[in-house]
Amino acid sequence: MNLSIERENQRINTNRVVVSGEIDVFTAPEFKKNLLPLTELNGGALILDLNKTNYMDSTAIGVIVAALKSSVKHHCKFSVVGLTPRIERLFEITGLTELIARTQVGGGDTNE
Amino acid sequence: MGTMEDGPQLATYRDLLIRYMTHESELVIEESELLSDFLQEHGVSPADLVTMHLEVMKQTRTLDRATLRSMEFLINMMAGYGREYWEHQELKHKQKQLDKEIDVAAEVQKALIEGKVPHCDFADIGAISEPAKKMSGDYYRIVNDGKRLAVTIADIVGKGIPAAMCMSMIKYAMDSIPENKQGAPSSILANLNRVVARNADSSMFVTMFYGVYDPVTHVFSNSSAGHEPGFYYSAQQDCFFDLEARGMSLGLASGSRYKEYARVIEPGDMIFLLTDGVTEIRKDRDFIEREHIIKLIRRSMHLPAARIVRRVLYELKRMQHFELTDDFTFIAMKF
Known part of the structure; x- marks a missing residue:
């Protein structure tokens, strides 16, 4: 797994995290360590770019769920872009797609 | 810890080393691997091994002062590695215990x-x-x-x-x-x-x-x-x-x-x-x-x-x- 954090120019508190390679049970802790602090920037925005991610397992989904819950708590706009068909299917089945959609509407119906 | 008296370990080491030095190197490799495993199992540390080596060299060759001193220096250097070695041994022991606990937990889980x-x-x-x-x-x-x-x-x-x-x-x-x-x-x-x-x-x-x-x-x-x-x-x-x-x-x-x-x-x-x-x-x-x-x-x-x-x-x-x-x-x- 390779992870880069880019600060988008147009807005100061907008970060884009690009992950390439594989996020699995071994790399998920590092993924979490990098991702979670970015969700705690009050009023900021975080874009997770998975365009170059060729594999993720359910541990990675778990990290994204934690990031989603944390961003709701900190009023940080969290979005995921660049899903490959396989990852999109994983998001669909587990219900993550629906959860992301709900938080973007502003419902914030997560359990925290 | 192995002692450096002329015990069986030292004798075996001396025998192998001499054979190695006198052109039997190919044949000795396999035996030396076995001896290495044996010594490790019996808690011979890296420093012990170098001491053993020096002992054999002193017994079989006339070493010049510089070589002798260099070997002593090496023994001192190895002491640090020895500490690592003991820590490693201890971790291995702990790992074994942990493995056993996980085995028990796995059994409990299987029953669940x-x-x-x-x-x-x-x-x-x-x-x-x-x-x-x-x-x-x-x-x-x-x-x-x-x-x-x-x-x-x-x-x-x-x-x-x-x-x-x-x-x-x-x-x-x-x-x-x-x-x-x-x-x-x-x-x-x-x-x-x-x-x-x-x-x-x-x-x-x-x-x-x-x-x-x-x-x-x-x-x-x-x-x-x-x-x-x-x-x-x-x-x-x-x-x-x-x-x-x-x-x-x-x-x-x-x-x-x-x-x-x-x-x-x-x-x-x-x-x-x-x-x-x-x-x-x-x-x-x-x-x-x-x-x-x-x-x-x-x-x-x-x-x-x-x-x-x-x-x-x-x-x-x-x-x-x-x-x-x-x-x-x-x-x-x-x-």
């Missing part, structure tokens, strides 16, 4: 998972579950209370001990839900979702499929909480269908509601349930597609259910060179 497949007059059922490591994050349960057949399959995110602990929680939650015996799949999942959402860490979630078959009406009803769809085989059409069901994984959001799906099962129909350890299997670089799993099932579906599951597991393991990368659970029901 109700691996028994109940006898059923109206269906032939087979189930198999194999952890990738010692502890499993998969869970399944098949209950036949005489009136209904209830089947649960679940996959806890992650692997190893944390997943196993969460699995135990699920098991007890299922046992304690009062509607468990009579409940509809949708209400059981909604109840379990509350338990997981309340008790699990924010990055923890569980996918679960819960299905109930009524042998009188022949209706199979089910709900799914984010679980990999199973397969439904229609004997009349000789065709496999996804056992499609949608719902949020347990623990993602509080108050999740679950849709219930129902279908009439005809004699000869089959249902196959699996965890995503099955579909996330990668054969070298490519994923194994669901179509491929259907092919595997087709090849053995004429067999009794218990043999189908064993065969499919074997085939999938073979593709991964007999090393499971994820927990794997597979259930077959022939009606």
Whole structure:
């Protein structure tokens, strides 16, 4: 797994995290360590770019769920872009797609 | 620690070293490896070994002062490595103890998972579950209370001990839900979702499929909480269908509601349930597609259910060179 954090120019508190390679049970802790602090920037925005991610397992989904819950708590706009068909299917089945959609509407119906 | 008297260890070392120095080097290699293993097992540290070496050299050669001094210097240097070595030995010891504890925990877990497949007059059922490591994050349960057949399959995110602990929680939650015996799949999942959402860490979630078959009406009803769809085989059409069901994984959001799906099962129909350890299997670089799993099932579906599951597991393991990368659970029901 390779992870880069880019600060988008147009807005100061907008970060884009690009992950390439594989996020699995071994790399998920590092993924979490990098991702979670970015969700705690009050009023900021975080874009997770998975365009170059060729594999993720359910541990990675778990990290994204934690990031989603944390961003709701900190009023940080969290979005995921660049899903490959396989990852999109994983998001669909587990219900993550629906959860992301709900938080973007502003419902914030997560359990925290 | 080995002492540097002219003991058997030193004698053996001297013998090998002399033979090595006098052109028997090729022949001695294998023996020296054996001796090295033996010395390590008997707690001879790196510094001890160099001391031994110096001792032999002093006995067999006249060493000039510089060489002698250099060897003493080396012994001092090795002392640091020695500390590492002892720490390593201690860690190895601790690791062994930990392994033993995990073995015990794995046994307890095995007892927790109700691996028994109940006898059923109206269906032939087979189930198999194999952890990738010692502890499993998969869970399944098949209950036949005489009136209904209830089947649960679940996959806890992650692997190893944390997943196993969460699995135990699920098991007890299922046992304690009062509607468990009579409940509809949708209400059981909604109840379990509350338990997981309340008790699990924010990055923890569980996918679960819960299905109930009524042998009188022949209706199979089910709900799914984010679980990999199973397969439904229609004997009349000789065709496999996804056992499609949608719902949020347990623990993602509080108050999740679950849709219930129902279908009439005809004699000869089959249902196959699996965890995503099955579909996330990668054969070298490519994923194994669901179509491929259907092919595997087709090849053995004429067999009794218990043999189908064993065969499919074997085939999938073979593709991964007999090393499971994820927990794997597979259930077959022939009606």
